[in-house]
Amino acid sequence: MKYEQVRSTDPAVADALVGERERQENTLAMIASENHVSEAVLEAQSSELTNKYAEGYPYERYYAGCEYADEIESLAIERAKELWGAEHVNVQPHSGTQANMGVYLAMLEPGDKILSLELEHGGHLSHGHPANFTGKTYKVEQYEIDPETGYIDYDDLREQAEAFDPDIIVSGYSAYPREVDFERVQEAADATDAYHLADIAHITGLVAAGVHESPVGIADFVTGSTHKTIRAGRGGIIMCDEAYADAIDAAVFPGAQGGPLMHNIAGKAVGFGEALSPDFKKYAQQILDNAVALGDRLQEHGFSLVSGGTDTHLVLIDLRDSHPDTSGTVAEEALEEVGIVLNKNTVPGETRSPFNPSGIRAGTPALTTRGFDEAACEQVADIIYRVVDNPDDEDIKAEAASEVDELCTEYPLYDREGSLVDFE
Ligand SMILES: Cc1ncc(COP(=O)(O)O)c(C=O)c1O
Structure with missing residues (x-):
């Protein structure tokens, strides 16, 4: 019986956990950002690593007793590098939003300019919405989907970029059904000397499997959630070239976060391992x-x-x-x-x-x-x-x-x- 321990001490929570388990079993999850992780990922995520403080990065921690945390985080990083082909990977962001925060914090100053897709057109809150820290910290201008075609108009995007002169352009979306042309977004970034952040939160698994074009090697930064199409432990990830590695790592910790969620990183390692299989x-x-x-x-x-x-x-x-x-x-x-x-x-x-x-x-x-x-x-x-x-x-x-x-x-x-x- 699942949740026996919880039931013996906390029946109210046990009832809700069982309820959720049955809800997932008896309904069809069609929220595009959701998935069902494997038993192995679930087990890793609920492991004793939840107890461990491991501030810092593998083999350079601020705490003792990190040998297994080091091993697991290194495995997650190595597997991610193999999956997406990135030079540098940070697996510590607590979520996709935190991954984006790490990039902004590393590369922008308050008041710098973000060009991103409008939320109502399929963008994400963490790309500059007024209710989000990004909208409060940076100057944001947003591009739109062509309402006639339903596609991004990359010529318009470039024109808008040339007029706005952003410090960073964000591609990658929450509700865009078409393949993103990262090269075209990069052209706009090159034309305006802006960074390009490709947020592949939704399509991490599709990119890893090679069924969607990869922005790795095109965009300066690639971020994502790790629990959506990639079906690993819950959280976020940042990928970049070695040149940005120190800035990104410092922005995630100690810049934006404290101790990494090592149990989730274990879930990421296991899920990434599964995703490496044919x-x-x-x-x-x-x-x-x-x-x-x-x-x-x-x-x-x-x-x-x-x-x-x-x-x-x-x-x-x-x-x-x-x-x-x-x-x-x-x-x-x-x-x-x-x-x-x-x-x-x-x-x-x-x-x-x-x-x-x-x-x-x-x-x-x-x-x-x-x-x-x-x-x-x-x-x-x-x-x-x-x-x-x-x-x-x-x-x-x-x-x-x-x-x-x-x-x-x-x-x-x-x-x-x-x-x-x-x-x-
Ligand atoms: C494009 C995009 N970026 C970031 C996020 C945020 O991910 P998280 O919920 O892991 O913070 C989402 C969530 O759906 C998303 O669609």
Whole structure:
């Protein structure tokens, strides 16, 4: 029985932990930034390393007793170098946001200028939103997605960069379904003598597997989250050339963080090890194939997809054409009722509000981990269509919920002993 120890001392937390475990098992996780890590990653993340202080870096720590912490952090770094081909890697950022913070802190002064994609067009808070430290510390100008095509217009981006003269240009996004042309962003950075930060939080796994162009070797800095498509322990990562290594390391610790979360770094090491296996390439390709199958079928049902499709792990559905009276919030809530968990999302040229936007975003990384293939993703698209088309019809929703139940049984997360099934 899982969580027996917690149950004996803290039944309230044990109930919630079991509830979450069952929720993940009995629903379809389609939030594009989520995934299911393996049993091995879970075990490493809940290890005794949570107790250990290891301020500093491998073999140069401020505390005694770090021999195993050193070994594990070195393994995480070496595996990351092999996965992404970077010269220097820092695996200590507590999250993707902290990874970005490390880069800004290392390279910018307060008041310096960031050029990044607007949040409502698919950017991220940590790229300069007024509510985030970046918006409060730096001067920010933002580029937009072309509302006609749904793509980034790299010529416009360059023009905007030449007019704004930024210190850093950020590429890499939260809700952009198309392959990013890092070379084109780099051209804009070169033209304005700006740094280029490629934030591959969402696509770390796709880049590592070679199914999305890599910014390593193009951008000055590459950051990411380690728990999304790469399916490792939760946290962040920074990659750069050796020339920036000292500045980046000093910005992460002691600049922005204290002791590293060594248990999470152990989870990163294990997950990176798994991603080095040839099976991971198949997994990453299947994520893409599934997203294309999902998107094509949604379009057959009359949905509009931003940019007309996807090259990545996600589709962004603009409900305004097909369902003008249904907001992303209504769609998200109706789908959650039937066990499909995804998120409402703004779309380029948004006409509603961020709290009640016109779109929904759906990703395939977690479904693919469960073993979903294209046919299963098409079935999910059919269910999404029926529910979004009839968000108040209880009979249709009950039927959809039982179909979702069947899919969860057909593609289980746990085996009979209660362990996560082996992921390939
Ligand atoms: C592009 C991008 N950058 C950074 C982050 C932040 O990652 P974290 O939640 O690990 O801080 C996200 C999260 O989804 C993201 O999409």
